[in-house]
Amino acid sequence: MTSKLIAPSVLAADFANLQRDIEMINSSDADWFHIDIMDGVFVPNISFGMPVLRDISKHADKKIDVHLMIIDPDRYIETFANLGSDILTVHYEACTHLHRTLQAIKAEGMQAGVALNPHTNINVLEDSINDIDVVCIMSVNPGFGGQSFIENTYTKIAALKELIHKKGAQTRIEIDGGVTNKNAKQLIDAGADILVAGSYVFGSQDPIATIKDLKAIANG
Secondary structure, eight states: OOOOEEEEBGGGSOGGGHHHHHHHHHTSSOOEEEEEEEBSSSSSOBOOOHHHHHHHHHHOOSEEEEEEESSSGGGGHHHHHHTTOSEEEEEGGGOSSHHHHHHHHHHTTOEEEEEEOTTSOGGGGTTTGGGOSEEEEESSOTTOSSOOOOTTHHHHHHHHHHHHHHHTOOOEEEEESSOOTTTHHHHHHHTOOEEEESHHHHTSSOHHHHHHHHHHHHTO
């Protein structure tokens, strides 16, 4: 059985001590760095941009999973490849020509991800699932950390898992938003492969222990 992955969301890190928090993730049981890039247009918030990602890449020892919550992501695919992204995830809702966008991401040597907002049905991926490496199901409305988890997510994961099996795809399912030790097992049982956790990790007394605990639950 493939190991289930934990991807701490750097959006919840302490930006005054970013190198410290990056090194904490390096030394933890985490598998990926999850980096949210927001433009203030696609989502009602602005996060960090290229210079911060470049600096994270310099210090990160693990895969960098970049989640673009921006309009017209095609403009920046090459840029994010050059900044060290291993996985580049675009929003289905922001792509007019999704298949072309996925091809462009892979042409730059990255894995291609597609994120779905809570209101978007997984059926929209039926025709492209075989071209997608990771589907990121938003279990909160994108734009802000620390929101409460949307319960319909479990049903959505199960439906997506069924679609992946039906199409014989190798796609992995990532859950982003409101992940804690209370719902991690249920998410994995529903079919999730990767859990993104932000405020739950960085807001805890001992982030390294929290990541270790999540990893143990996910693979228990």
